Amino acid sequence: MSVFRDDFLWGGACAANQFEGAWDVDGKGASVPDMCTNGSHTVPKWVTTTIHPDRLYPSHEAIDFYHHYEEDIALFAEMGFKTFRTSINWTRIFPNGWETEPNEKGLEFYDRVFDCCKKHGIEPLVTISHYELPYALVEKYNGWASRELIGFYMNYCKTIFERYKDKVKYWLTFNEINAGMMAFGQVLSTGTVQGYEGPAMGAPDDPQTRLQALHHQFVASAQAIIYAHAHYPQFKMGCMLAYGQSYAMTCDPDDQLANQQSMNEHNWYCGDVHVRGEYPYFAKRLWKELGVEIRMEPEDAETLKKGVVDFYTFSYYMTSCVTTHKDVEGIGGNLLGGVKNPYLKASDWGWQIDPKGLRYALNEIYGRYQIPLMVVENGLGAYDEKGEDGVVHDSYRIDYLRSHIEQMAEAVKDGVDLMGYTPWGCIDLVSASTGEMAKRYGFIYVNKFDDGTGDLSREKKDSFYWYKKVIATNGEDL
């Protein structure tokens, strides 16, 4: 018998800006990713203040889900998806972010998407803001540095809650909110890069602005949750973090402490606000050491306390090590960076693959919070080649996913309450960190390439049939 719940939410995950394309169609405004050029493993993607006609902006067409959604959702249904995680692009609904009236055409698009999901018996899981801040809010307000964004976000939330109340039950307020705890989060997450043109992951760090912006996001999330709980009792409201499990490199107490502090800063700081409704005990010292002072309004503490989440979700791709010792090899990673673990292999992008780390992470998170968890991103970004038969035989991806699902099953046996699993980029899409197509995660191959060419046709990879079997057996036949 399967260890996973009978109603386990198997599915896949995408984000509007990485797969919809149609970036300026039907009244849509530019979001931050629309101002980002393509890059690669070795060449950084750039954020620009205007669109340069001689450069390629991969979100502009992406894989054109906007015009292929019916075909794509039918393929998800063929795999047996119970849920599909996607985001609403804020700029389809409010092109500049500050309008009072929504863009009807944008709302209609998501009506079509959610209706299509429902037709196939797929439950949408919606990220309200997946790195899709309207760029106009960066230009005018320096993004989330300004408290006024809370009001704009609430207007957006109220609009989509009311419009989709009968179609969407599961909501995530911010994708990887803890990106704001890391320097690179300034472009994609807090949007506090007014006037900045340069490498998207390399904006000059400003912890004061970044953490203030994060505070505004926390209050916005809490207000949205309070509002949703009051008006739509059927809604389940979740948070989403880039959970970065790290290990101390050695048993040197200095390494252990350094790792504990890194875990506090990168994971528990945001998780505690979302789940416990208050900043953790270590926050004051952290602010002092970073030279940060957070401006809070008197009512914020109560808002955070009341606006706690119903479930906790996270992305999990890799782990890293922390050490105080010198002469160690660094690693790349989505958010983590850190030091190389000699016991683990890595993807072609240097992300260290650690299935057992997922069991460890699930136990750590559940042990702290004891609310339902969901893994809403996981997967292997890889260079896929077609075989002589024209098919992508991605056994490496199957191995990656199988080993992670095995460890999820162990965590469930440990007693963790796990609601579901949505592997990232269930259909090939644009990479968030590098802006390339060559880094593919999908069960479905899309004929779209880094130079912008490709007929956008879709093809099933071997992993498509494998995942279908996994879902059909509720995770028993791996």
Ligand code: BG6
């Ligand atoms: C997560 C993001 O950090 O990682 C996604 O939520 C992103 O948007 C995913 O695509 C994988 O990262 P990348 O850089 O390989 O696309």
